[in-house]
Amino acid sequence: MKALAGLLRKEVYHILRDRRTLVVIIALPVLQVILFGYAIRTDVDHVRLAIVDPEPDAVTLALRGRFTAAGVFSIVAVVPRPDALESLFARGIAQGAVVFDGGLAEKLARGLPARLLIVADGSEPNTGSIVRAYAAAVIEAYERERGGAPRGGALIVPNVRMRFNPTRESSNLFVPGLMAFVLTIVSSLMTAISLTREKETGTMEALLVSPLRPWQIIVGKVLPYLAVGFVSVIGVILEARLVFQVPLRGSIALLLFEGLLFILVSLSLGILISARTSSQRVAMMGALIGTMLPTMLLSGFIFPIESMPWPLQAISFAVPARWFVLVARGIMLKGVGLAYLWLATLILLGMALFLLVVSTRSFHERLES
Amino acid sequence: MTEAFAIEARDLTRRFGNFTAVDRITFNVRVGEVFGFLGANGAGKTTAIRMLTGLLAPTSGQATVAGHDVYREAERIKRDIGYMSQRFSLYDDLTVRENIRLYGGIYDLSGQEIRDRTARMLGRLGLEHAADQFVRAIPLGWRQKLAFSVALLHQPRVVFLDEPTSGVDPITRRQFWELIYDAAARGTTVLVTTHYLDEAEYCDRISIMVAGRIGALGTPRELKQKFSADSIDEVFVRLARPDVHPPASPPERQA
Numbered sequence: 001m002k003a004l005a006g007l008l009r010k011e012v013y014h015i016l017r018d019r020r021t022l023v024v025i026i027a028l029p030v031l032q033v034i035l036f037g038y039a040i041r042t043d044v045d046h047v048r049l050a051i052v053d054p055e056p057d058a059v060t061l062a063l064r065g066r067f068t069a070a071g072v073f074s075i076v077a078v079v080p081r082p083d084a085l086e087s088l089f090a091r092g093i094a095q096g097a098v099v100f101d102g103g104l105a106e107k108l109a110r111g112l113p114a115r116l117l118i119v120a121d122g123s124e125p126n127t128g129s130i131v132r133a134y135a136a137a138v139i140e141a142y143e144r145e146r147g148g149a150p151r152g153g154a155l156i157v158p159n160v161r162m163r164f165n166p167t168r169e170s171s172n173l174f175v176p177g178l179m180a181f182v183l184t185i186v187s188s189l190m191t192a193i194s195l196t197r198e199k200e201t202g203t204m205e206a207l208l209v210s211p212l213r214p215w216q217i218i219v220g221k222v223l224p225y226l227a228v229g230f231v232s233v234i235g236v237i238l239e240a241r242l243v244f245q246v247p248l249r250g251s252i253a254l255l256l257f258e259g260l261l262f263i264l265v266s267l268s269l270g271i272l273i274s275a276r277t278s279s280q281r282v283a284m285m286g287a288l289i290g291t292m293l294p295t296m297l298l299s300g301f302i303f304p305i306e307s308m309p310w311p312l313q314a315i316s317f318a319v320p321a322r323w324f325v326l327v328a329r330g331i332m333l334k335g336v337g338l339a340y341l342w343l344a345t346l347i348l349l350g351m352a353l354f355l356l357v358v359s360t361r362s363f364h365e366r367l368e369s
Numbered sequence: 370m371t372e373a374f375a376i377e378a379r380d381l382t383r384r385f386g387n388f389t390a391v392d393r394i395t396f397n398v399r400v401g402e403v404f405g406f407l408g409a410n411g412a413g414k415t416t417a418i419r420m421l422t423g424l425l426a427p428t429s430g431q432a433t434v435a436g437h438d439v440y441r442e443a444e445r446i447k448r449d450i451g452y453m454s455q456r457f458s459l460y461d462d463l464t465v466r467e468n469i470r471l472y473g474g475i476y477d478l479s480g481q482e483i484r485d486r487t488a489r490m491l492g493r494l495g496l497e498h499a500a501d502q503f504v505r506a507i508p509l510g511w512r513q514k515l516a517f518s519v520a521l522l523h524q525p526r527v528v529f530l531d532e533p534t535s536g537v538d539p540i541t542r543r544q545f546w547e548l549i550y551d552a553a554a555r556g557t558t559v560l561v562t563t564h565y566l567d568e569a570e571y572c573d574r575i576s577i578m579v580a581g582r583i584g585a586l587g588t589p590r591e592l593k594q595k596f597s598a599d600s601i602d603e604v605f606v607r608l609a610r611p612d613v614h615p616p617a618s619p620p621e622r623q624a
Contacts, residue, residue: 208424
């Protein structure tokens with residue numbers, strides 16, 4: 001036990017004395033979540049809208065106000081004739097356009113059909129379709145407030161239904177996935193690099209000829225980094241709440257526990273990788289590829305698992321992040337507890353145990369074969 | 370325990386696939402002896418040491434170290450040996466004192482023992498002033514001497530030194546050998562590998578490994594007589610490259 005305490009103390013010195021690395025380790029997840037969080041969001045925000053309004057009147061002005069009020073659109077140009085749109089789109093000034101008919105208010109007042117055209121930039125299909133849906137929703141809402149659509153539909157009643165989404169709802173989905181993504185990368189890198197560094201410098205050999213058992217060496221590595229990883233977990237959870245306003249409807253204690261468990265799995269993965277490689281560079285590549293790709297592609301964080309072909313779905317069961325994403329979304333968005341998440345929790349626990357046992361084993365193998 | 374030999378190896382063999390790194394080596398090292406392990410790179414020195422220190426399992430043969438069997442009592446061997454490899458075994462972001470404390474803890478020394486031995490060791494090395502400096506800040510020669518002393522911290526019965534002086538200047542090498550003699554004088558058995566052949570003369574006995582076998586074994590003087598050579602260097606070359614220097618044909622005859 002004294003030997004283990006010494007090892008732990010030594011590792012803490014390593015961590016605390018390498019200030020630059022420590023800052024990177026703790027700040028990186030938080031920064032990455034911000035970067036990816038804003039990059040990956042599918043919500044549209046301040047879409048540049050051009051308005052073609054041949055005869056501005058009360059109705060067109062009211063509608064224009066509606067478009068900007070939601071914060072989704074900002075009007076970049078108001079032109080009298082549609083010909084100007086061509087160049088606005090071509091130069092990328094406008095991403096969408098609303099073309100009003102002349103004399104809209106008068107036609108509506110008389111109950112005559114009036115036309116309104118929504119134009120979206122098809123070269124950005126994602127934004128385009130969202131523009132279409134949002135614009136249609138704005139108009140629909142306006143009409144409903146005016147006392148229901150007149151018969152025959154004075155304005156376009158689109159059959160696209162999409163719930164209006166002024167809050168950035170997609171971050172609710174993405175942020176838990178992102179947390180998994182950045183935590184797994186940083187954690188597996190920490191142990192992989194610190195173990196292979198000892199192999200490279202030769203200190204590992206000194207530990208191996210000593211009476212220390214392989215499990216003591218591994219615990220001596222995992223525990224200190226678990227503490228560092230836990231700080232990162234707290235950091236990204238705070239960030240999810242404060243920056244992305246992701247709700248936390250379930251138990252925060254449970255979320256912290258699951259985060260710790262997920263970190264443990266990732267740290268153990270890093271240990272296993274470093275037990276099988278001898279250079280820091282190889283271990284780093286191994287940890288990056290071994291965590292980044294599966295987490296990005298197979299965790300359900302970006303691409304829904306349900307729409308994957310079954311072989312990929314089968315592989316995704318072995319990706320720790322898949323289970324953590326499930327757990328984090330469950331706790332944060334749905335507010336569920338262990339009653340619903342026990343299976344994923346058990347699987348994560350099993351993975352951690354499995355990886356630790358296998359890496360302890362491969363330490364033995366290294367000594368003996 | 371009063372056995373006469375600190376290390377006994379009998380037909381010790383290690384194969385990696387088809388390659389036999391160590392081929393049935395047999396030798397004994399007496400207690401308190403400084404035993405040199407010589408050989409070209411790849412002759413099997415390091416593999417032999419790794420088997421004796423429990424880092425590597427032998428393929429066949431027998432060996433005991435400090436009276437413990439390498440197969441069955443590897444854990445007891447580990448308590449009774451010290452080891453210093455050609456690669457550096459201290460942590461350079463820890464201070465001298467912290468390194469000593471770490472290894473003292475690993476070998477289960479009490480806090481009091483660690484403090485006493487630290488003071489004694491630093492005094493002997495003349496490193497008291499550097500006790501709280503980071504290891505990376507002290508010169509390489511001192512670091513090697515420190516690493517050796519740390520390997521002796523738990524007072525092992527046998528200490529294995531794998532090319533401890535590689536990359537060290539001649540003066541420091543000489544000082545290093547004084548430390549080795551000190552340890553031997555206090556009853557520690559020393560098995561040292563080197564490729565500096567002048568160092569072989571400092572050993573009580575040496576074995577020269579050639580392609581996994583022991584090509585010659587004896588005191589430096591015996592070996593020089595046997596190969597009618599002036600130095601271990603010559604013995605080594607004759608053993609390792611018999612085609613270049615046939616022992617029976619002195620150079621004069623060719624003139």
